[in-house]
Amino acid sequence: MDNASRIPSPARAAAPPRAVTVLIARRVRPAAVAAFEAAMLGMLAAAEGFPGHLGGQLVPPQEAGDAAEPLLYHVVFAFDNEAHLAAWQDSAERAQWLQQVLPHTVGTQQLHRVAGLDYWFAAPDSTTRAAPPRWKVAVVTWLGIFPTVLLLFLTVAPLLADWPLVPRVLVITLLVVVIMTWGVAPRLTRWLHPWLHARAG
Incomplete structure (x- = not known):
């Protein structure tokens, strides 16, 4: 075996980090809308102070619906990479704001995370399609x-x-x-x- 065969092939260059967007859907009791929105806006403001934060938005329901039915809200968080997103999700600040948000919601949240602009291009009937x-x-x-x-x-x-x-x-x-x-x-x-x-x- 010659010396060349013993030289390890160069490692592949690491892929550049990709921005990550988290889409969250929560159902809110109609009587608690004001308190929920205040708490969510506080959480969005807190996220702005974390490294890699790219933006966030609270999207209210498009239709008022039945006064007795929970209202579907969407929340968007975007960070420049997975590590910065994880730092926010594991933070004490987020945990504190969640304690203020959860009493106003019904059921469990629906969470979908995608990289870059992919959330625009995901198939409408699937969260797993490439x-x-x-x-x-x-x-x-x-x-x-x-x-x-x-x-x-x-x-x-x-x-x-x-x-x-x-x-x-x-x-x-x-x-x-x-x-x-x-x-x-x-x-x-x-x-x-x-x-x-x-x-x-």
């Missing part, structure tokens, strides 16, 4: 963001012309995220589903 190839995700994301940003620059941006730069960018990017997440992306991924999830030949 996301499409990243290049397809990039193409569909661009197809949604380009017209959304163009529309906002033609309609909203002129109204903010006298604002300082940072608030203008904040408003525009916030609108892009909201429109993409709850409007454009779900429709694009539904229309392009056969192509996104086509098996490689």
Whole structure:
């Protein structure tokens, strides 16, 4: 055996860490809505102080529904990698806020975690199906963001012309995220589903 055969092959480069989004669904008693929202907003604010925090949002029910039925709320937490997400989930601050949230909820929470932008592209009837190839995700994301940003620059941006730069960018990017997440992306991924999830030949 020659010396070359004894040289170990170089280890594969570690994959770069991916952002992780946690989607949580909770049912809330109608009489406890105000207290639940206050507690959840407190938890979201606490998460902002943790390393790697990318954002969070409380999404109220779209319809009021029956006054006697629990209301379905969604909560989104995003961190830049799994380690920072775990640090938040294992923290004493989160545990304290959970103690304030839980008395206002009904049943157990439903939790779904995905990496990067994959939650836009997951199959609607499955939480385990693999996301499409990243290049397809990039193409569909661009197809949604380009017209959304163009529309906002033609309609909203002129109204903010006298604002300082940072608030203008904040408003525009916030609108892009909201429109993409709850409007454009779900429709694009539904229309392009056969192509996104086509098996490689």
